[in-house]
Amino acid sequence: MSAKDVSSGLKAALKKGITSAVRVLGATNGFYHNKRFRIQMPDELRKVAKTLNKFGKQKYVRRFSLAMN
Numbered sequence: 001m002s003a004k005d006v007s008s009g010l011k012a013a014l015k016k017g018i019t020s021a022v023r024v025l026g027a028t029n030g031f032y033h034n035k036r037f038r039i040q041m042p043d044e045l046r047k048v049a050k051t052l053n054k055f056g057k058q059k060y061v062r063r064f065s066l067a068m069n
Contacts, residue, residue, distance in 0.1 A: 032069035039068045 024030055031037050041049060041064075049061040
């Protein structure tokens with residue numbers, strides 16, 4: 001197998017992987033529904049989220065988390 005064949009195969013594999021990742025993660029809530037790639041809330045905001053949850057304001061925490069992802 002030549003270097004050109006290897007290079008061509010690697011380019012094809014990368015293109016396929018990138019296309020798949022963009023399709024899955026680029027969909028609505030693609031990051032949010034995928035625990036491996038979900039963007040976590042920063043530590044400072046987790047404290048605020050915990051307090052909001054105690055006061056029954058979970059919907060605002062959920063909305064913010066969805067907006068980040």
